[in-house]
Amino acid sequence: xxxxxxxxxxxxxxxxxxxxxxxxxxxxxxxxxxxxxxxxxxxxxxxxxxxxxxxxxxxxxxxxxxxxxxxxxxxxxxxxxxxxxxxxxxxxxxxxxxxxxxxxxxxxxxxxxxxxxxxxxxxxxxxxxxxxxxxxxxxxxxxxxxxxxxxxxxxxxxxxxxxxxxxxxxxxxxxxxxxxxxxxxxxxxxxxxxxxxxxxxxxxxxxxxxxxxxxxxxxxxxxxxxxxxxxxxxxxxxxxxxxxxxxxxxxxxxxxxxxxxxxxxxxxxxxxxxxxxxxxxxxxxxxxxxxxxxxxxxxxxxxxxxxxxxxxxxxxxxxxxxxxxxxxx
Amino acid sequence: xxxxxxxxxxxxxxxxxxxxxxxxxxxxxxxxxxxxxxxxxxxxxxxxxxxxxxxxxxxxxxxxxxxxxxxxxxxxxxxxxxxxxxxxxxxxxxxxxxxxxxxxxxxxxxxxxxxxxxxxxxxxxxxxxxxxxxxxxxxxxxxxxxxxxxxxxxxxxxxxxxxxxxxxxxxxxxxxxxxxxxxxxxxxxxxxxxxxxxxxxxxxxxxxxxxxxxxxxxxxxxxxxxxxxxxxxxxxxxxxxxxxxxxxxxxxxxxxxxxxxxxxxxxxxxxxxxxxxxxxxxxxxxxxxxxxxxxxxxxxxxxxxxxxxxxxxxxxxxxxxxxxxxxxxxxxxxxxxxxxxxxxxxxxxxxxxxxxxxxxxxxxxxxxxxxxxx
Numbered sequence: 001x002x003x004x005x006x007x008x009x010x011x012x013x014x015x016x017x018x019x020x021x022x023x024x025x026x027x028x029x030x031x032x033x034x035x036x037x038x039x040x041x042x043x044x045x046x047x048x049x050x051x052x053x054x055x056x057x058x059x060x061x062x063x064x065x066x067x068x069x070x071x072x073x074x075x076x077x078x079x080x081x082x083x084x085x086x087x088x089x090x091x092x093x094x095x096x097x098x099x100x101x102x103x104x105x106x107x108x109x110x111x112x113x114x115x116x117x118x119x120x121x122x123x124x125x126x127x128x129x130x131x132x133x134x135x136x137x138x139x140x141x142x143x144x145x146x147x148x149x150x151x152x153x154x155x156x157x158x159x160x161x162x163x164x165x166x167x168x169x170x171x172x173x174x175x176x177x178x179x180x181x182x183x184x185x186x187x188x189x190x191x192x193x194x195x196x197x198x199x200x201x202x203x204x205x206x207x208x209x210x211x212x213x214x215x216x217x218x219x220x221x222x223x224x225x226x227x228x229x230x231x232x233x234x235x236x237x238x239x240x241x242x243x244x245x246x247x248x249x250x251x252x253x254x255x256x257x258x259x260x261x262x263x264x265x266x267x268x269x270x271x272x273x274x275x276x277x278x279x280x281x282x283x284x285x286x287x288x289x290x291x292x293x294x295x296x297x298x299x300x301x302x303x304x305x306x307x308x309x310x311x312x313x314x315x316x317x318x319x320x321x322x323x324x325x326x327x328x329x
Numbered sequence: 330x331x332x333x334x335x336x337x338x339x340x341x342x343x344x345x346x347x348x349x350x351x352x353x354x355x356x357x358x359x360x361x362x363x364x365x366x367x368x369x370x371x372x373x374x375x376x377x378x379x380x381x382x383x384x385x386x387x388x389x390x391x392x393x394x395x396x397x398x399x400x401x402x403x404x405x406x407x408x409x410x411x412x413x414x415x416x417x418x419x420x421x422x423x424x425x426x427x428x429x430x431x432x433x434x435x436x437x438x439x440x441x442x443x444x445x446x447x448x449x450x451x452x453x454x455x456x457x458x459x460x461x462x463x464x465x466x467x468x469x470x471x472x473x474x475x476x477x478x479x480x481x482x483x484x485x486x487x488x489x490x491x492x493x494x495x496x497x498x499x500x501x502x503x504x505x506x507x508x509x510x511x512x513x514x515x516x517x518x519x520x521x522x523x524x525x526x527x528x529x530x531x532x533x534x535x536x537x538x539x540x541x542x543x544x545x546x547x548x549x550x551x552x553x554x555x556x557x558x559x560x561x562x563x564x565x566x567x568x569x570x571x572x573x574x575x576x577x578x579x580x581x582x583x584x585x586x587x588x589x590x591x592x593x594x595x596x597x598x599x600x601x602x603x604x605x606x607x608x609x610x611x612x613x614x615x616x617x618x619x620x621x622x623x624x625x626x627x628x629x630x631x632x633x634x635x636x637x638x639x640x641x642x643x644x645x646x647x648x649x650x651x652x653x654x655x656x657x658x659x660x661x662x663x664x665x666x667x668x669x670x671x672x673x674x675x676x677x678x679x680x681x682x683x684x685x686x687x688x689x690x691x692x693x694x695x696x697x698x699x700x701x702x703x
Contacts, residue, residue: 017537024546031553149684151635153642154658154677161667161674170664260539267544271639275662285545286643289552297552301545308542 006320014313021305022080026073029298085299090291095299098284103303105174106280110269112196113203114261121208125215126247129223140212147209152268156202156275163198171198172277199272206268207261215254222246252323258315262308270304351620354697361693364686371683375495379455381465382489383475386652393484395670396421396434396476405441416444421474442473479672481660490652491676497653498634499683501568505633506579508572510626513579520580521587522610528584535577543574547636551645560651567646571636575629582625586618620698628691631684638680654680 079086085095128137163171174195179188222228223246231241273282281300288296345353356362374381405415420440424433448467455461468475478488520528550570554563590596599609640646641655642662649656657676661667667674
């Protein structure tokens, strides 16, 4: 019951947040001076094409570009709710067509990155707390600090450079040429996994340094608790003891860090996706922003924000389910 | 009269002000002190960029496209074959690959270009207003090449560009944090001190901003900047955009301090005494958390620098005639360019050094500012 009340409260808050986000995104769409059609007209005039003023005015009325902000927002947002994200004027396709299966690939890369992040951070964090000040702990701390200091795109560039020099291979993209536009098959899946390690590794380092630091600090607190001594005095095997009690307690606050972890992961996957030219949402976001194709850009930013919020909601609910202190608060 | 002498004796026996205590604790944090020194050097080289950079960062020379870095040799043989101290670099000889017709640079051991400390150069203005005509390192003949970190695709000196980029990259971080600090102090202070509905709204706004990925928001706002603005306007606009989203953490810290201090006895005493809100805040509360805020702000600087670098790298932040580390790294976007000229990644090393040292310094300052630390 308490869990249900908690879930409803979180859900309501998320809906309000999404509303606020949609206003921000529409604001971004509206920010550049003029609208897409004035830009288009200027371009047509510059290249010497005849400008069909009538047609332009018709388009303008169709997209409500001559109406006040609030009306335009309503037109846009009521479309978004039913999955109509508008039209990419530059690519002359609907935003949905542009997004296509890039959304799924984006999610897959980000999900894998989170899995890898935990796979790196958990053992390293536990090890450096249990063996505090050992060489491994110092190495992990140094790695952590450097991981915090190195921008993702630089890491991606370095990885590209190293693999280019060492193996003569470029690690851009996610598919080889023959699978680029193929349908999903076992071969394509294998091909995907043979490419995906590079971006996943780069994105995972973004958050792992911080997760290691938090886990290490939490676990150090727990390891000095009396219950650990008790279990040890009773003759419990050391590793079994550590994994069974203190690690589980130290993990709890960690689950709640997903709240900031997801925004970090999404942010870094965008930069990495652009540098490594992945078939994800990121390169088209950059492209649409550079060409001020704002309907596409706004839709993408909204989509990324909503996905982040959904992920955060899921992790919050998971945490409340694990930890009664949260759903009772 | 006697009272003052007693006071004097107590002071002589050792009372330390809060700042002296903080400084004492900070000094024991060796890594933080070392980082502080590195950062002072970085900011000095940013301030004195024109003097330290061997060349004009915009000067290009097609003859030296992608010329590799030269190394400085301190010793040389004189006419009798004895080793003497004569710092020099070697010139380039160009070899043309007969198959690919690609030009490659090799160092020419015969051509020696002597280096001068504080040698004469073209007259210039240091920081834009001090007329000078000496530089830290010069070559005798200005036509001979000096590329200590190599040259880029237009034959510009990477080292000089890196030093000039330091000025923009490091100042974006500082100015951005100062702006976030102003927003954070006002908003966080008001919501922490008065609480109530305003606090509730501010908390929700902060939660909202923190739950979103920042990069796409920054990208969206930066892309909306008009293309025809001049460099300075773009610079300030980018800084404002960074601080518009970056203020939340500082506001949270300020609010937390206000909430904690509001119920302290001495604050209540001041209120009963009839002090105005402004006086309570400025005279009694602010001194109690200044050190905390400075530490929190210093930890926010590296985030700003990373954000500027990423935005500029993507082509959405600062644009070409301005030189920042992110703008320089744009040159390294192409894997072919990096493969032929890996020295284009040097600005990345500068970013890492700056961010690492800022993190260490901030950590040290935070620990030193905590009165309850052992």
